[in-house]
Amino acid sequence: MFSNDAKKRLDRGRQKVLDAIKSHGGTTLLSTGITGDDARMAKAAVDAGAKLIEPNHPAVALARGYQGVTNMHAAEMVRHEISLAQMLEVSKGVRNVVGPDIFITTGVPGGFTEINPVPLSEEDFLNIANAGIDGLHTHKSSIEDLKVWVDNAHKYGILVDAYIGHPDDLHTFGVPAETPEDVAKVAKQMEAIGVDFIGLMTGMSYEGVEAGKIHPVIEARVKALIGAVNVPTIAEGGINESNFKAFKELGVNILVVGTALDNIAAEAIKRQVKVFL
Amino acid sequence: MFSNDAKKRLDRGRQKVLDAIKSHGGTTLLSTGITGDDARMAKAAVDAGAKLIEPNHPAVALARGYQGVTNMHAAEMVRHEISLAQMLEVSKGVRNVVGPDIFITTGVPGGFTEINPVPLSEEDFLNIANAGIDGLHTHKSSIEDLKVWVDNAHKYGILVDAYIGHPDDLHTFGVPAETPEDVAKVAKQMEAIGVDFIGLMTGMSYEGVEAGKIHPVIEARVKALIGAVNVPTIAEGGINESNFKAFKELGVNILVVGTALDNIAAEAIKRQVKVFL
Numbered sequence: 001m002f003s004n005d006a007k008k009r010l011d012r013g014r015q016k017v018l019d020a021i022k023s024h025g026g027t028t029l030l031s032t033g034i035t036g037d038d039a040r041m042a043k044a045a046v047d048a049g050a051k052l053i054e055p056n057h058p059a060v061a062l063a064r065g066y067q068g069v070t071n072m073h074a075a076e077m078v079r080h081e082i083s084l085a086q087m088l089e090v091s092k093g094v095r096n097v098v099g100p101d102i103f104i105t106t107g108v109p110g111g112f113t114e115i116n117p118v119p120l121s122e123e124d125f126l127n128i129a130n131a132g133i134d135g136l137h138t139h140k141s142s143i144e145d146l147k148v149w150v151d152n153a154h155k156y157g158i159l160v161d162a163y164i165g166h167p168d169d170l171h172t173f174g175v176p177a178e179t180p181e182d183v184a185k186v187a188k189q190m191e192a193i194g195v196d197f198i199g200l201m202t203g204m205s206y207e208g209v210e211a212g213k214i215h216p217v218i219e220a221r222v223k224a225l226i227g228a229v230n231v232p233t234i235a236e237g238g239i240n241e242s243n244f245k246a247f248k249e250l251g252v253n254i255l256v257v258g259t260a261l262d263n264i265a266a267e268a269i270k271r272q273v274k275v276f277l
Numbered sequence: 278m279f280s281n282d283a284k285k286r287l288d289r290g291r292q293k294v295l296d297a298i299k300s301h302g303g304t305t306l307l308s309t310g311i312t313g314d315d316a317r318m319a320k321a322a323v324d325a326g327a328k329l330i331e332p333n334h335p336a337v338a339l340a341r342g343y344q345g346v347t348n349m350h351a352a353e354m355v356r357h358e359i360s361l362a363q364m365l366e367v368s369k370g371v372r373n374v375v376g377p378d379i380f381i382t383t384g385v386p387g388g389f390t391e392i393n394p395v396p397l398s399e400e401d402f403l404n405i406a407n408a409g410i411d412g413l414h415t416h417k418s419s420i421e422d423l424k425v426w427v428d429n430a431h432k433y434g435i436l437v438d439a440y441i442g443h444p445d446d447l448h449t450f451g452v453p454a455e456t457p458e459d460v461a462k463v464a465k466q467m468e469a470i471g472v473d474f475i476g477l478m479t480g481m482s483y484e485g486v487e488a489g490k491i492h493p494v495i496e497a498r499v500k501a502l503i504g505a506v507n508v509p510t511i512a513e514g515g516i517n518e519s520n521f522k523a524f525k526e527l528g529v530n531i532l533v534v535g536t537a538l539d540n541i542a543a544e545a546i547k548r549q550v551k552v553f554l
Contacts, residue, residue: 029553034317035550038311038340039339039340040311040339040340040347040539040542040543041311041542041543042342043347044543044544044547045546045550047547048546048550049550050550062317063315063316063317063370064366064370065316065371065373068374070316070317089341093340093342093343094342096342096343097342097346241552241553255553261546261550264546265317265318265321265545266317266318266321267321268541269311269321269538270321270322270324271325272518273312273321273322273325276306276518276521276532277301277306277325277327
């Protein structure tokens with residue numbers, strides 16, 4: 001491969017993200033769920049100012065009613081059966097309607113910690129790049145697996161966003177880290193192997209927090225992440241209209257929002273259908 | 278083929294539609310656009326009471342950003358390139374999440390008056406039936422073409438909804454009929470060849486109508502259709518929150534709404550993304 005071509009491609013992608021963070025005052029949105037995989041809704045998100053879009057394979061399982069799944073938990077169990085070809089079609093279509101300046105990071109089968117192994121070939125990474133995808137939204141759960149992934153992706157000019165989870169998480173969405181100190185340690189390891197954007201899983205496992213607040217355990221973990229690395233930071237999971245300002249105040253650079261947008265669209269559809277009936 | 282099996286299948290589909298019309302007081306909704314092809318939004322529509330769902334190939338072109346199309350007019354020009362396999366995948370997925378009691382009528386490439394001819398084989402009709410599709414949403418533009426379509430569909434137990442247009446329509450979405458008398462004549466011809474639900478195209482060509490009203494030309498055409506046939510009647514095109522009651526008052530049995538629902542979802546997404554940013 002031509003390493004300078006790849007480097008320039010990586011630089012272009014990184015610049016899109018840095019520009020988005022800057023233009024949104026330090027914290028930008030990574031818009032996913034239905035705004036990641038439905039070109040109509042991706043365009044709506046971009047028209048409203050979103051600069052970062054994330055199609056991912058569990059959300060496509062929901063979009064296609066694959067195996068009848070109707071919630072994210074069920075979708076996570078079958079997501080590895082969504083094909084790479086489907087994710088490339090989705091990503092290309094989103095690229096077609098949002099234009100070249102939007103950062104697209106895609107979740108592909110094999111890029112998460114899948115129930116059944118999904119190997120990707122070098123040609124697959126080439127096809128991912130050729131689909132107009134800037135980055136891979138990645139949920140591998142060991143530094144070793146992540147290194148294989150980052151090396152392959154970077155070779156073809158594709159950036160990687162990866163995540164830190166907790167050993168007790170219901171679904172494994174990242175490299176586990178139990179304490180804030182562990183979060184900082186894992187984040188530094190990720191940065192050292194070249195992960196381009198480092199995220200923390202902030203939802204699913206914590207309940208009973210006052211509206212508008214962040215659970216203190218999560219807050220300590222977010223702070224540990226932000227203090228540990230120089231690359232842009234991400235928070236994913238459980239972010240909604242009630243608590244997003246609290247995340248912004250912590251200084252995290254990117255907020256991933258998917259389910260909250262799905263719910264907003266579904267509620268709007270329900271209200272309107274009831275009007276017609 | 279086993280004609281009695283097909284007949285029973287047709288009867289089950291017809292009964293779903295008749296039950297929906299009855300349960301909604303004489304006029305029900307055929308929910309399409311994003312509620313026809315995205316399983317998440319189809320479920321939202323059904324949860325709100327919709328009983329009839331329509332995936333169609335131009336809307337799928339929009340959903341997939343196919344060739345970069347971002348509006349229905351552009352989608353109509355490329356819709357014939359969406360594959361039958363894609364429409365079957367979409368329809369199966371919607372069936373998975375809405376259950377067996379919802380009526381699904383699907384627009385497939387070849388079923389409209391396509392720019393390039395798309396022939397369908399007998400096996401294609403069998404596959405359509407096996408995807409759990411009750412009916413074919415059809416926009417052929419001659420009684421002869423329609424008869425070929427109806428005969429093939431009925432053989433495999435698939436119902437047909439077909440439409441009457443106007444010779445001056447921008448896109449050809451039905452058998453042309455210039456006057457209300459022509460509408461009545463074409464509707465009777467359609468009923469005679471076995472079309473199961475007969476629709477009138479009511480949008481696109483007429484502007485400048487007061488909010489909440491129907492253009493008098495359209496009103497006369499709807500009345501002519503309703504007066505001419507015994508099968509359930511449909512109005513499609515330009516139906517929105519402002520004018521749907523006027524259509525109900527005319528006594529049309531099924532209102533097709535797609536773009537209005539797409540717009541509602543897109544506006545909800547835009548508002549929410551702006552909140553997050």
